[in-house]
Amino acid sequence: MRFVGPGRILPVTEVWTTPHRSAPVDAVVSLPGSKSITARALILAALSDGPSRIVRPLRARDTDLMAGGLRALGVGITEDGADWVVNPGRLRGPAEVDAGLAGTVLRFLPPVAALADGPVRVDGDPRLRDRPNAGLLAGLRALGVEIDDGGRGRAPFTVHGTGRVRGGAVEVDASESSQVVSGLLLAAARFDEGIDLAVAGDLPSMPHVEMTVATLREHGVEVTATERGWRVAPGPIAARDVVIEPDLSNAAPFLAAALVTGGRVTVRDWPEVTTQPGAQLDKLFTQMGAHVARTAEGLQVTGPETIRPLVADLGEVGELTPVLAALCALADGTSRLTGIAHLRGHETDRLQALDEVLTAVGATVTQLPDGLVVEPGPHRAAQVDSYADHRMVHAAAVLGLAVEGVTVTDPGAVSKTLPDFCERWADLVGATAGVGS
Ligand SMILES: O=C(O)C1=C[C@@H](OP(=O)(O)O)[C@@H](O)[C@H](O)C1
Ligand SMILES: C=C(OP(=O)(O)O)C(=O)O
Incomplete structure (x- = not known):
């Protein structure tokens, strides 16, 4: 697959021998x-009351697309070394906004577009058009925004911005993505009445919503937790220079290498x-038998002799699932991962994709309505697909450490959040990159 984003065309690589x-x-x-912190920093900087600097933002497809979308709306974003001003x-x-395959752009940009003084069309990769977004669009409509989506509740759609949004009380269904809540909260201080958001149904990925609330407060926005959601008071968003933390979800495959090989990996x-x-990797890897410690350098994971199976509700940490599921296929017993029905709406249907990949390397997998049961089996070599999903490439890499002969087609999907993943992985395991066509 060839990914074309603003200002960059990423190289096509056909097959990666892990x-x-x-x-x-x-x-x-x-x-x-961090992808998620960079996305929030960009949105709040764009809506704030003065210039600011984002120090060490993630430069990858998703965050470049976010910057590109905001530039299209008239926001000045320039590079200064590794920073964005x-x-x-x-x-x-x-x-026109190209959201690529980025859920963050799909759900965080439209509430900003509603504040623009003209129509903003949002579209992206073919798979983006399958990603659920009815909750966000219905929420925006209830706040007074006109949207044309042909009744699909998905991209492509046009937000007819009028320069202002009424805001006020709204109930949203965010069961398919927490980003619906985050997107509305991020822009809400700029709505005339702010927002009084009530959540209907289950809300996955709670840490990401907490990230949104914390980031808003750091920018001086008044956010109050209510019985069923959050209230954001209307008012200015303070400009603030921010330093972006390392991406801890992208740390998962590297730390997992310690479990697979019985070795030791520290993320600085x-x-x-x-x-x-x-942050929950500490607890999850410990459950799988690893020893996790904080050292002067960072978080250090030391692998066990054999990986223990994992029985866990991953609803809060859905994006860690592909790597954890790969570890489950290498464990010494049956794992059960639940609370992750919404992963069917991610970059790919991750429950289906993980079923296919783990089965290909020898595991027996049962799909549950909201998860997976993984029973390891004798390993076998396999050629698997990336499903255009960065985290499926990470999962295949983890499997390939233990299972000889795992190859991945379209590994370029890693460009979404860590474009040089394959090279970093090769450095980690002391092998050459092995990407060919
Ligand atoms: O707010 C965010 O930055 C994210 C929230 C989560 O989305 P979902 O709640 O749709 O899983 C997560 O999976 C995604 O990678 C990033
Ligand atoms: C689900 C993910 O991404 P997105 O922000 O596109 O939803 C992810 O990175 O695991």
């Missing part, structure tokens, strides 16, 4: 910034306190 390694890895790795301006339409600059869901 490196196999049975000897223990022993490595210290540094990782680029953001100059908010009058938000304008008409504009692990934050003391964070709202990233990756």
